[in-house]
Amino acid sequence: MNPKKLTGEKAAEFISDGMIIGLGTGSTAYYAIKKVGEMVRDGLNVKAVPTSKETAELALEEGIELIELSQVEKLDLTIDGADEVDPDFNLIKGGGGALLREKIVAAATEKLIIIVDESKLVDKLGDFLLPVEVTPFSWQYTQKMINKMGGSSEIRKKDGEIFVTDNDNYILDCDFGKIEKPEKLTIDLNTIPGVVENGIFAKMAEVVVVGHNDGKIEV
Numbered sequence: 001m002n003p004k005k006l007t008g009e010k011a012a013e014f015i016s017d018g019m020i021i022g023l024g025t026g027s028t029a030y031y032a033i034k035k036v037g038e039m040v041r042d043g044l045n046v047k048a049v050p051t052s053k054e055t056a057e058l059a060l061e062e063g064i065e066l067i068e069l070s071q072v073e074k075l076d077l078t079i080d081g082a083d084e085v086d087p088d089f090n091l092i093k094g095g096g097g098a099l100l101r102e103k104i105v106a107a108a109t110e111k112l113i114i115i116v117d118e119s120k121l122v123d124k125l126g127d128f129l130l131p132v133e134v135t136p137f138s139w140q141y142t143q144k145m146i147n148k149m150g151g152s153s154e155i156r157k158k159d160g161e162i163f164v165t166d167n168d169n170y171i172l173d174c175d176f177g178k179i180e181k182p183e184k185l186t187i188d189l190n191t192i193p194g195v196v197e198n199g200i201f202a203k204m205a206e207v208v209v210v211g212h213n214d215g216k217i218e219v
């Protein structure tokens with residue numbers, strides 16, 4: 001059985017009636033959203049904040065009521081995927097380009113549930129290139145400053161064109177080698193002018209649901 005589907009469905013079990021939830025982005029979060037849609041059609045009452053335009057569209061198709069983050073004090077829980085997870089539950093996110101809204105929603109959430117298949121588990125973050133969202137204005141200057149911190153980076157492209165995020169920004173995919181101090185790197189990166197946000201989610205996840213290829217799920 002598909003481990004992404006298993007984890008998405010398992011995470012949906014954490015949702016109870018009346019909750020305000022955050023909905024992540026990506027091919028694993030997709031299965032959680034589909035499951036929430038099924039639960040809503042069976043009578044579950046939830047309101048959701050989506051982390052991308054793609055997720056908003058899917059959630060609406062599924063009949064899930066959407067709200068703005070500004071309309072609520074906090075979110076009860078958020079279910080989202082990740083590109084890498086270390087043993088301390090530090091994450092790299094943003095492979096799908098939604099890291100800014102994902103981080104804002106994660107910060108507003110009481111319980112962040114991360115759903116991954118076993119291929120995402122690593123001893124140390126850094127094999128997956130770290131996505132950093134930057135302003136289009138003078139992004140090459142921002143790139144130089146990032147590279148001075150010991151990284152190298154490439155502007156993300158899609159179909160030969162620069163990839164534009166839901167927030168009209170660009171993404172630099174950065175190679176810092178193995179990331180020894182994720183908390184320090186996330187702070188350092190965000191002090192560079194032009195950096196909007198980076199894809200390190202340091203100690204934000206409370207629960208990690210791992211789907212194994214043999215069909216087992218670990219929470």
Ligand code: 5RP
Pocket residue numbers: 024025026027028029080081082083092093094095096097098099102
């Ligand atoms: C999008 C993300 C995704 O959660 C991450 O890229 C994992 O995606 P997938 O479940 O498709 O592997 O951070 O910005």
